[in-house]
Amino acid sequence: MIKKADNIFASPLEQMVDFRFDERVVDVFPDMIQRSVPGYGTLISNIGILTARYAQENSSCYDLGSSLGAVTLSMRQRIKAEGCQIIAVDNSAAMIERAKKIIAADNNRVPVELRCEDINQTLIENASVVVMNFTLQFIAPALRDELIRQIYQGLKPGGVFILSEKLTFDSDEQQTFFTEAHHDFKRANGYSDLEISQKRSALENVLIPETLSTHQHRLSQAGFSRSECWFQCFNFASLIAFK
Ligand SMILES: Nc1ncnc2c1ncn2[C@@H]1O[C@H](C[S@+](CC[C@H]([NH3+])C(=O)[O-])CC(=O)[O-])[C@@H](O)[C@H]1O
Numbered sequence: 001m002i003k004k005a006d007n008i009f010a011s012p013l014e015q016m017v018d019f020r021f022d023e024r025v026v027d028v029f030p031d032m033i034q035r036s037v038p039g040y041g042t043l044i045s046n047i048g049i050l051t052a053r054y055a056q057e058n059s060s061c062y063d064l065g066s067s068l069g070a071v072t073l074s075m076r077q078r079i080k081a082e083g084c085q086i087i088a089v090d091n092s093a094a095m096i097e098r099a100k101k102i103i104a105a106d107n108n109r110v111p112v113e114l115r116c117e118d119i120n121q122t123l124i125e126n127a128s129v130v131v132m133n134f135t136l137q138f139i140a141p142a143l144r145d146e147l148i149r150q151i152y153q154g155l156k157p158g159g160v161f162i163l164s165e166k167l168t169f170d171s172d173e174q175q176t177f178f179t180e181a182h183h184d185f186k187r188a189n190g191y192s193d194l195e196i197s198q199k200r201s202a203l204e205n206v207l208i209p210e211t212l213s214t215h216q217h218r219l220s221q222a223g224f225s226r227s228e229c230w231f232q233c234f235n236f237a238s239l240i241a242f243k
């Protein structure tokens, strides 16, 4: 499949509208996420490696906010345990339609179920691995505690939850440093200042980042015994939480 370049925010927009995972975004999504999230490729491959270690026989592995199925494919390639299935969930119909084609073109044997639904409505059960790779940040903050509690409840003993998020920081100094470093990363990947600033406005009310300590506190309140930050590049981090 050829990768289409993301130029969604390249020309001046008369009216700023909230960012949505629609058809236009789906078309350029692999290029957009790769050029926007430092370490994205490293995260995808290592989520596969972590899944290989923690996937249990006859259990389910969940990819919540699966977009085009990058995490699903990485998990699918690595799972060795017998009788595992992957459940991939996204509430964007455009994403799910495209993901169906991508998954169908992959010939690995691990069963994949793709669901178009709100992850707040997803019943998590018999899970050994649950992944949210940059999805919690799009969930209304008031719903986050309950969602993480549901994930904890649905995990089997020994199960893990992998949570990747864009972070915000308590100190102005840290916030400025990480934001500028991220913008430098985007500039180095060919985005103009206009693209960076228009996308930033479009995401303002849609992507609501939290601090690392807010995430860690929520995980421990939900019951997780321990969490480790196993990856961070600038303001993008990933945690693994153990039941
Ligand atoms: N309530 C919701 N229910 C279900 N899906 C949702 C919801 N809200 C947002 N989404 C979906 O969450 C995904 C977030 S992208 C994940 C990248 C992927 N994990 C990847 O590793 O390539 C991250 C990003 O673009 O920064 C989109 O596909 C939304 O439709």
Ligand SMILES: O=C(O)C(=O)Cc1ccccc1
Binding pocket: 032, 033, 036, 037, 166, 199, 203, 207
């Ligand atoms: O582009 C950004 O500034 C981001 O924070 C990452 C991102 C990547 C893809 C869709 C939405 C946000």
